[in-house]
Amino acid sequence: MSIRNLIVHEVQKQEGERKAILIARPNENPVDDQAETLSAQVTNLFNRSGMSTGRFANPQGSQEGAQLPVLLTKYFDNDHFTDFAQFSKECAANYLTYLEGVEEAAGGLLWFNHYELHGTHFLYIVMLKRKEGIGLGADLSLSQIKQIEMEKLHMSLRINLSAWQSGDEGRYIAFRFGRAPKIESDYFTQFIGCDEPKVAAKETRKLVDLTTAFCQSEAIPVKQANEFKKVVSEQCQAKAEEREPLAIKDIADHVASSFSVEQANKFLEIADSDHFKMEKEIFVEKAALKKLTRLSGSSRALTMSFDSDLLGESIAFDPDTGTLLIKEIPKSLLKQLQSLSK
Template sequence: MSVDMQHLAINFIALTDSGEHKAHYRDDLIGNGPAVATLVEQLHLAYNGKPAKGYASFNAEKSDRVVNALADWQAEQSNFLGFAKATTDALVVELSQHQLPETGYLLLAHYRYLASEFLLVCLLGSKDHFELSDQLELATSRHLDIGRMQLAARVDLTEYAVNAAKGNYISFIRGRAGRKVADFFLDFLGCDEGTDARVNSQKVLSSVEEYLGAAEFANEEKTAARRQVFDYCEERAKAGQEVVLAELSAVIDPEQENGFLHYCAEQQLEVAEQFPVEVKELKKLVKFNGAGGGLSLSFDEKLLGERVQYDVKTDTLVIKGTPPNLRDQLQRFTQGYSSFDQS
């Protein structure tokens, strides 16, 4: 996998001693080169790897600063550096209005991946690393903290150009800080949230299960189909692409490629032809897990009915064959630790 890097701009947003946000601008773009291409690829992979994303589209009435700057750049009335400065200015205004203490490096990466063109906007923090020279002299270097990317959004510029009316050409990381941060980033970009990937995923789960039952799949066929559905959706999500219903139909039932497609139409299940999904939600297709009351359990779906038996009436699980490390702990506890060699 590789991305075709086009432009990369980096500006820095800091807090002054009086608590006001101030932008520090780089005078030119980051030059193209292998290291820069690797950085953009890491940003792309880190963003795709975030499990919880929302989807949105521009609303010029909400805020036109970024929308207008993007339109000027795409119309070649300004260059990418000018677009980056205008976007940074818009973020400073939004941070001040929301009275948030967020600071960091604002990266705007324009790149191509597969058949699509993307614009990734992210605010990253940094962390200091320590280095030792051959003479054991200590030095520090500052690194971008890509692993903790939380404030980020990506515009599918290709989809925006050819199918803006559909919406959902902007994705963003929901993050762990709750809706307040997500709302602030949407306000900064001038977006309204659209399709909920989690709801789409739940709809896929229920629709697939309905079809497997209606088509009278055998138990082992159901297990194989669920795994194929999950693998396909996970691959699409990691590539930053939406699930295509026609492709999903062929994955579920290769012998009847349009079987699931026709079933959704006949049952009026309202599954879109193309939609984003949330991989975390789809894991329920292939794995059971839960925790509470001091108990934590997780096992593959294919084990239910074989090594794992569930009695609905008594709400009881019977597990045949425990993992070696758990078995060792249980045996030591029940037989007394002193009876084992502790060496």
């Protein structure tokens, strides 16, 4: 990751008050070791679970509504900002107009970071908070200090500038609310100017259900279905690791090569149906992929979970009686059972 521009502004506002004050830094922050370290920490926090995605409701913006797309159109051109400091100041000032409408919201530090990764340009806008800490002076005396809280992000967004500027219809905005209450996440979404947000975990679960529905509709044998689900899971995992969106068409291409073009078209047809209405691209939440390759269920007295490819092999299911026959019991469980039978 190569940082192109970086600047931090302070927003002063107390909870319970409406008035907010912007303390704007006049020039960009230097891209030094401290900036690189903080940027890496922000990125790691951002890529944790709980991400939502979207796109600008009005990509070029207008005088009414959110000004973020307007300011990007004004200041970002040919993969660089003509005046990043001024862009960030105007953007921060616009942020205040939404912040002042929420008494429960408090101020913090607005972090603007434009960076390039593998030829693609991104912009982070992150609300960071300060916290109280203890420092140690040169004479080993203890003192109270304020430091940036890096255990969690309050509110943050990342825009794929390259995708936005090219007119991409995908969901090029990703954002997180952390533990911010709904009233705060609402004004942050309005500030972004985002259309209907999509939660990555929910979209991933829809993909899992879509994969199962396709296998059932095409009456794909259990073993082949499990192999297909495993490949889909691997594709999703790879995209999650790369922090890139997964294209539904890529899965359809795998269907075409593994089964047939007709079945690939069927997969896309189901994806576009009213029941699923899948986006062309989704961001993957790894934790939501488990049902692709594992079967699980629980009651008050019993919890069971196993890899789906064991079904038909070491685990047999009788649909008529609704019973499972487990042929290879885990050794630790087997020992417990044997000790009880003595």
